Amino acid sequence: MSSVEIRNVTKTFGRARALDDVSITFDDGAFFALLGPSGSGKTTLLRTIAGFSFPDSGTIRIGDRNVETTPVEKRDIGMMFQNYALFPNMSVADNIGFGLRVRRVSPSEEKRRIAEALDLVQLSDKAARMPHQLSGGQRQRVALARAIVTNPKVLLLDEPLSALDKTLRVDMQIELKRIQREIGITTIFVTHDQEEALILSDRIGILRDGKLVQVGHPRAVYDRPESAFAADFLGEANWLPEAALSGLALPQTTQASRFAVRPEALTLSAERPEGVNALPARLEQRVFSGAMATCIVTVEGQQWKLIARDRDLPDLPAQSPAWVSWTPADTITVPATAP
Structure with missing residues (x-):
């Protein structure tokens, strides 16, 4: 696995500055959540790490390689989106193994790694089923298995649990944490759900208007916010009126x-x-x-x-x-x- 280092990355779309001189390190093997309101830059940062978008300036380093101009297919990453994008005409096993076939892995190696991925996400008995025969949580696990079966250095997750109902979402949070810990992969997770970020993450980064407002351990960011925005965004805050401060x-x-x-x-x-x-x-x-x-x-x-x-x-x-x-x-x- 690998760490990810972002140094002085800026990205603009026309006159809008989506990322403004962002620098941050995602530690090797850690689970890192990116939080922020709509338009804050968190998805742009994720897409820039993935290679779907190149920065205007700055460097992106995955492991020991600078990849800011490297195309997505050569960055050795796994990705999972809100829409799981499973192939409806393929079985669970074939969906999981698609990336291996693209990489021309041998049939015996493909079979072994698919079996390992199915076991990891606890779907070994569903290998022959089609996506429409699965529950939402099971489809989510298939998408996760497909993202990690190629043994990527980094796993990028863009709101992967947002389509699930509350009870299933809580169950999948537990499963996602278990799987991430078991394989030890560096994971960067974009979410609008503050509670989800607190549950899953080793570290949290809060963005606003393309800038990092605060980075740290979830409890540290929650207990010691460095700005009024961070205090109000991660959790809720009752602000003491000036007239009440004396005494x-x-x-x-x-x-x-x-x-x-x-x-x-x-x-x-x-x-x-x-x-x-x-x-x-x-x-x-x-x-x-x-x-x-x-x-x-x-x-x-x-x-x-x-x-x-x-x-x-x-x-x-x-x-x-x-x-x-x-x-x-x-x-x-x-x-x-x-x-």
């Missing part, structure tokens, strides 16, 4: 800062608690969703969201006065000048 225990900073707290870090109570940061609030709405509940509260004229176990919330009716509280360690700090 709160806040992190010491040497520059102008903004402060926020995550919804799940908040506690709702009828009385003011001691020893923590607390602000008076009004409970607007409580939404039950099984074990958890979401409360909408008004704090200093702003609407905040609070998420907690339903059983831990006080029995308060809507429009009741209340208190929201959190520990000082749970306060998020970002520079006031950061976007």
Whole structure:
């Protein structure tokens, strides 16, 4: 397997700058998620790594080779898209083995590697079936097996789970993580689903307007966002109003800062608690969703969201006065000048 290094890559389409001097390293064997709103550049970056698009400037290195001008078929990568693009007139085994036949692998080697790939994705008993005879999750596994059967150095995934329903998607997240760990392939994954990125990834990169906003371990990016955009995009943030800052225990900073707290870090109570940061609030709405509940509260004229176990919330009716509280360690700090 191989690492992927992106150095000062820029890509424009007309006057639009899809990638703006992007530099990032995808570590060998790691699972890396690219996140960002539509138009942020994440799919352009993936396509540039794949070779479907060449950068205007900068370098792309896969392993020990510079590949920024190398065509896609010579980059030794595996790809999987939202549309699995299985051949409807081919069996599962033939779909998986298509790339091997293009590479003119011997029949005996092809048979062996197809069998290994089928076993890896737990579809050995479905080899003779046609795509229309499979469930959505099974088709997804066939597409994944086809992407990895050629033993690529890097696996690129473009929203591969977006077409699945929620329950199946969760199951496939677990399977995808298992398979990636088992084969140890460097994997770069584009998704709009922040929760999916947190579950699957060793590292996360957040893009905005063609620039990398922040890169790091999922927990580090979530707990210590470096900008208001990162705080709001990965998860949710309740921003402390200026009028409420006095009297709160806040992190010491040497520059102008903004402060926020995550919804799940908040506690709702009828009385003011001691020893923590607390602000008076009004409970607007409580939404039950099984074990958890979401409360909408008004704090200093702003609407905040609070998420907690339903059983831990006080029995308060809507429009009741209340208190929201959190520990000082749970306060998020970002520079006031950061976007």
